[in-house]
Amino acid sequence: MKDYHIHYHIDKCADNEMTFPNIEKKCLELGINEGTILKHYSALMPNGEDKWICWYKTILGQWQQYLDEFTAYKPQKMIIHSGVETELCNEAGDINIHIEEQNKIEMVQLSVHYMINLDCLPMDLLLYPNLNYCPQFNNEEGKRIIEEWRLKTVTAGEENIICGLVNGYMNAIKRFPKVKSLAHIADGLKPLRTYLVDVDKVPINRIIEIFEPLMRLMAEKNVMWELLDEYANPAILKRANELGVGFTASADGHFLESGWGPLSKHNEAETILDNLSLRRGKIEF
Numbered sequence: 001m002k003d004y005h006i007h008y009h010i011d012k013c014a015d016n017e018m019t020f021p022n023i024e025k026k027c028l029e030l031g032i033n034e035g036t037i038l039k040h041y042s043a044l045m046p047n048g049e050d051k052w053i054c055w056y057k058t059i060l061g062q063w064q065q066y067l068d069e070f071t072a073y074k075p076q077k078m079i080i081h082s083g084v085e086t087e088l089c090n091e092a093g094d095i096n097i098h099i100e101e102q103n104k105i106e107m108v109q110l111s112v113h114y115m116i117n118l119d120c121l122p123m124d125l126l127l128y129p130n131l132n133y134c135p136q137f138n139n140e141e142g143k144r145i146i147e148e149w150r151l152k153t154v155t156a157g158e159e160n161i162i163c164g165l166v167n168g169y170m171n172a173i174k175r176f177p178k179v180k181s182l183a184h185i186a187d188g189l190k191p192l193r194t195y196l197v198d199v200d201k202v203p204i205n206r207i208i209e210i211f212e213p214l215m216r217l218m219a220e221k222n223v224m225w226e227l228l229d230e231y232a233n234p235a236i237l238k239r240a241n242e243l244g245v246g247f248t249a250s251a252d253g254h255f256l257e258s259g260w261g262p263l264s265k266h267n268e269a270e271t272i273l274d275n276l277s278l279r280r281g282k283i284e285f
């Protein structure tokens, strides 16, 4: 088995126990013989500061430390690749790591951690409309701001917003060959749901039609569709499978045994692939 999305202790969000030897040991116990141990990389935060909600701008010393430790570690029994998890920024396909830094690693896991800047819906709102993460919006003023945002999504049009997200992913894949997997993409609609876009207003056949060019491009370029153990509309996944997309399972492990992920839950994501009879992909490095 493979897991191309395992976090490393240098990032604040990952546990101290996430070292190369510990991760390798746990992977071998789980039956994972190939994986990517990656670092978060964000050249910029949406608010222009060092921290935003629970994300951090990359500290260059820590980045170098990751690269050095990767080079120094010689795996015993598994294949370990280097990589980053970074964000898709906008519809043009800009991603949150410069090309010179991309060239230092084997792959990019491309995430949508927060709403991207769309032509039809500019990212002029620096809030994450989840009150668990942003309790400061849990008041009348905060609710007014969130409602204002929701109305903007209605004006922009749900279908246009889905098209914008698909364009962003496609442009990034075309521009950056190190993008080899779309991280925790679920059915592609999760970030839009988080940002209060009423995607379920759009008929499922139309959603699939909008996603098909992305699915075909992923199949052509061998870019993985990564699934965690979370809800994703099976109809979208089945169509991607029919069009030749390769899927991978991950726990997005930030801990070995407990806490976020953890890596030990990898097999739960594999079960989702099995239950939906989705084809397993393999990244070519």
Ligand SMILES: [Zn+2]
Residues within 6 Å of the ligand: 085, 111, 113, 183, 184
């Ligand atoms: Zn992520």
Ligand SMILES: [Zn+2]
Residues within 6 Å of the ligand: 005, 007, 085, 252
């Ligand atoms: Zn992650």
